[in-house]
Amino acid sequence: MIDLANPVVVAAGCGGTGRELDALGALDGIGAFTTRSLTLNARTGGPVPRFAETPSGLVHSTGLPGPGLEIFLATELPWLVARGMRVVVSVTGASVAEHAEVARRLAQAPGVRGIEVDLAVPDARAHGLLDVREPFHAANVVAAVVREAQDLPVLAKVRSDVLRVAESARVVTDAGAVAVVVGGPQAAALPDGRPAGLSGPAVLPLALRCVTEVRAALPGVPVVGCGGITTTADARSFLDAGAVAVQVGAALLHDPTTAARIAADLAGGPS
Template sequence: MRLGPVMVASGCGGTGRELAAFTDLVGLDFVTRSITLDPRPGHAAPRVVETPSGLVNAIGLQNPGLEHFLATELPWLVRAGVRVFVSIAGATMGEYADLARRLSRAPGVAGLEINIGAPDQAGSDLFDVREPYHAASVVGAVRREFPGDLPVLAKLRPDASRIVEGARGVVDAGASAVVIGNAVPAAMPDGRPGGLSGPAIGPVALRCVAAVTEALPDVVVIGGGGVASEQDARRFLDLGARAVQIGTALLHDPTTVARVRAALTREEDPA
């Protein structure tokens, strides 16, 4: 599976247009915001709150729905030369399968990322993935509907107590790679459920990446959580991750992907 060292994490690169002024999009591995079959307006404001060590969000998977995405956002990304990984989310296993089937016919889709590790699945009206076998079942349903020569990434929450079991299950079910570094459950200031991301979860994600790469050395792992510099990215790569995803840092500094990508590329090709 071809991957660059840096990917844009789901939901943090907007539609791609927002990043165009800050990085060369050609060849960039870009994960879209999570797309559902029908449009979702998201939760009521405020939906993002800064903390001393990251962000807490309760966005609620706001997105325009599959039809609008296919008609407007995907064609723009393809014309821009982006390698598009579409993040998909559903309330049922059937919705995940339907999304995979319809995206399998969409020109320009490089792969899928299955959002099965959201911090508040019930509040976001997502399929309830409480156990590793639930995640594996979703991956299996998606894999049956999506071309075998295109990658399917399974995005899991960094839960150190279950991450190896979860990674093993989704890979056995057909996932091409495991993405470790979704937001972790947290609360907004008013008590509403949300997800914490950014520097605070970096050490947790690192532990999970280390656990998976040690126990399952042949599994392709993509790490993320608090990556804001070359040094942050290198910590994940040195533990065996194939690539890193950059997300929350982009909301502070939209040049982060360009800077980290350039630094890692120089290391790989010093000439």
């Protein structure tokens, strides 16, 4: 597991480049910053509209837009490191080889504290990404990233599938992941029927159940909880279930100070 300033981390894809949160003072006091999921080459993302609000969360289909590895290393990473952030780079790709190449380059980049392999992208194939729904596919990707990451710790983000989450966690840790991030969006649809993901309060009970499943099956494996966390009480429920840290994601799109506020509350002790 990476060295965290505290157990509250910005989730992949929800903090932008970091500058957006920093402008509001919302990076102060967080445990680490997870970047948007990075690919080897630039991606323009999917068609608009990409978001729709629901009574219990946010439906989204962004297509994972991003600058590609070269621009990230030249502009985004140096700024985050200069800001004093513990930077975890989320990675994805269209093939095992692409994941491995991104990891190889990140291993040589100053300031990267860890790599998070995003294995929880809903409808990955529709976005031109490698579909890792089967545990053995996930193991192949993680093993390739671990080989190229050298001394960087590798975390694996797996889907909140109650029936298979423990199996997924076991295979990715057997492949070399030092921790498992449990959570992320659930498969859903935008109002026009396009495949999408659902994030926010609606997914919290499922993510929490999956954390408990992984902790019961693999008590020695560090688990990071992610999914629907909007309050300090939400974060404590994951920590009480055995998570070593939590990630705050979609809540930042409503209140960018959510992660920093929760971190401050936890540092202050029980409320």
